[in-house]
Amino acid sequence: MIVLGLTGSIGMGKSTTARMFADAGVPVHDSDETVHRLYSGAAAPLVEAAFPGTVRDGVVDRADLAGHVLGRPEALARLEAIVHPLVRADADAFVARHRAAGAPLVVLDIPLLFETGGRGRVDKVAVVTADPEIQRRRVLARPGMTQVKFDAILAKQVPDAEKRRRADYLIDTGLGMESAREAVAAIIADLAGENRS
Ligand SMILES: CC(C)(COP(=O)(O)OP(=O)(O)OC[C@H]1O[C@@H](n2cnc3c(N)ncnc32)[C@H](O)[C@@H]1O)[C@@H](O)C(=O)NCCC(=O)NCCS
């Protein structure tokens, strides 16, 4: 089985691309979604202990938590130390489950793949990318997003140019949905060939 890491900076179109792999029948594990799920489960008491007042009715308020950690590297590092091991365990269990079931390929959607040493946990890496101006426009169009928040997140991420250098495959989402879907299909076909060899 091949484990493909899917990564990309904020707003590059990672979630949209991950859905294309899922539509093609490839099992996909989504780190952001896992974080959100953990915030109403196992992670909630740990987050409340570290950041009192951020949990309401047993669920982490992400907008409130973002206010505590974005732009504060020490606080974000404390949050990451709580969250990342839980996400990693969830992804490991996902891989083990699909390996046992005989799946030829799985995708791990990990926004911070390069930042958190995830490269060693996957066989190949696909990087989702787009022109920086397109990225900026997409991100700033989101409700509650500001230039300051965007800059704080970007500062925490390996630059897109370096991600592209380290990629086995590139998916440019600035060229439209059809083009990205074709890129996804080409990657799946290429990896199917690799499984056979
Ligand atoms: C700061 C939080 C509360 C903001 O929540 P919100 O719902 O607004 O954003 P969401 O979780 O959907 O993240 C959106 C994007 O922000 C970027 N991002 C999130 N966390 C981080 C981080 N620690 N470092 C760099 N970029 C990050 C990623 O590109 C991600 O795809 C949340 O992102 C969080 O809990 N982050 C810490 C956990 C983490 O590292 N998650 C990243 C994937 S494991």
Ligand SMILES: Nc1ncnc2c1ncn2[C@@H]1O[C@H](COP(=O)(O)OP(=O)(O)OP(=O)(O)O)[C@@H](O)[C@H]1O
């Ligand atoms: N191939 C594509 N063609 C055109 N638009 C796209 C394409 N891929 C993504 N988009 C658009 O870009 C925006 C951001 O996409 P998406 O939410 O998938 O990004 P993301 O990288 O997962 O973001 P984040 O890291 O912030 O969670 C969405 O509005 C989406 O419709």
